[in-house]
Amino acid sequence: MKKPIISVKNLCLSFDDTLILNNLEYSFYSSNIYTILGINGSGKTSFLKCIVGMLKYNSGNIKLYQGNTISFVPDSSYLxxxxxxxxxxxxxxxxxxxxxxxxxxxxxxxxxxxxxxxxxxxxxxxxxxxxxxxxxxxxxxxxQPNIICIDEPLTGTDYANNKVIKNFLKNYSKQNLVILTTHFLDLTYELSTEVLILKDKKIAEKLVPDSISFEQFK
Incomplete structure (x- = not known):
C-alpha cells in the first residue's frame, strides 16, 4: 500500500481569538498535484505555511516522512x-x-x-x-526538493508565462508532490489530480477536477 509523504492530523491554528483551522486532517502522496480551493480568508495560505513550517500551529501534528524535502513559493515574489x-x-x-x-x-x-x-x-x-x-x-x-507548496502560482502572469509554469509543474509532479492554492479554475482543471475544498476551517470536500462547480465556494 502506498504511503503518504505528508500526514496532517487534528491541525488547529488560531490568531489571537480567531480560529483559522480546526481539526484539519489529510494525507498527501507523491506524484500528485493537490489544489486547495476556498474563499478569501478560508485559511489556504495559512495551511501551506503550517506545512512548510513558517507558521506555528496551536495543536495537532504535521508529519513529513523521512527523506523528503520541501520548498515554498509565496504569492508575492521577494526578490x-x-x-x-x-x-x-x-x-x-x-x-x-x-x-x-x-x-x-x-x-x-x-x-x-x-x-x-x-x-x-x-x-x-x-x-x-x-x-x-x-x-x-x-x-x-x-x-531539488521533492515537495513544493505554491501559493497562487499564476499571480500577475500573462498567458505565455502561465503556460510555462503549468508545464513545469506538470513535469515536476511526475515523481514529486505539488500542493498549491489558486483562484484560477483553468489551472485546477488542467493540472490537479485532487482538489481540496477548504471550508468551515477544515477540508470539507475532496473532488476530481472536472466535478468542480461554484457551489463549493458558497
Whole structure:
C-alpha cells in the first residue's frame, strides 16, 4: 500500500481569538498535484505555511516522512531586484550550502526550463511580473526538493508565462508532490489530480477536477 509523504492530523491554528483551522486532517502522496480551493480568508495560505513550517500551529501534528524535502513559493515574489536573475539564484544556492559548480549548473538548467535563460544577466527590477514569478519558482527548486507548496502560482502572469509554469509543474509532479492554492479554475482543471475544498476551517470536500462547480465556494 502506498504511503503518504505528508500526514496532517487534528491541525488547529488560531490568531489571537480567531480560529483559522480546526481539526484539519489529510494525507498527501507523491506524484500528485493537490489544489486547495476556498474563499478569501478560508485559511489556504495559512495551511501551506503550517506545512512548510513558517507558521506555528496551536495543536495537532504535521508529519513529513523521512527523506523528503520541501520548498515554498509565496504569492508575492521577494526578490533582490538590484541583482540579475543568475546572481540571485547563485545567492540563494550559496545560502543553501550548494557548491559553486552545483549551483551554477542547477541555475542554468532551471533558467532554460522556465524560459528565463536569455534574461539571466538582466537586473530583476527590469523583469515582468511573470518573469519574477518564474524566478521565484526557480529559486525554490534549486535544492531539488521533492515537495513544493505554491501559493497562487499564476499571480500577475500573462498567458505565455502561465503556460510555462503549468508545464513545469506538470513535469515536476511526475515523481514529486505539488500542493498549491489558486483562484484560477483553468489551472485546477488542467493540472490537479485532487482538489481540496477548504471550508468551515477544515477540508470539507475532496473532488476530481472536472466535478468542480461554484457551489463549493458558497
Amino acid at each position: 533582490y531586484e538590484y541583482l540579475t536573475g543568475l546572481e540571485y539564484l547563485y545567492f540563494v544556492g550559496k545560502l543553501n550550502d550548494m557548491n559553486n559548480n552545483e549551483v551554477i549548473e542547477r541555475s542554468e538548467s532551471l533558467l532554460k526550463e522556465l524560459y528565463l535563460h536569455s534574461s539571466r544577466n538582466k537586473l530583476i527590477k527590469n523583469y515582468s511580473n511573470g518573469m519574477k514569478q518564474k524566478l521565484s519558482l526557480a529559486s525554490s527548486m534549486l535544492t
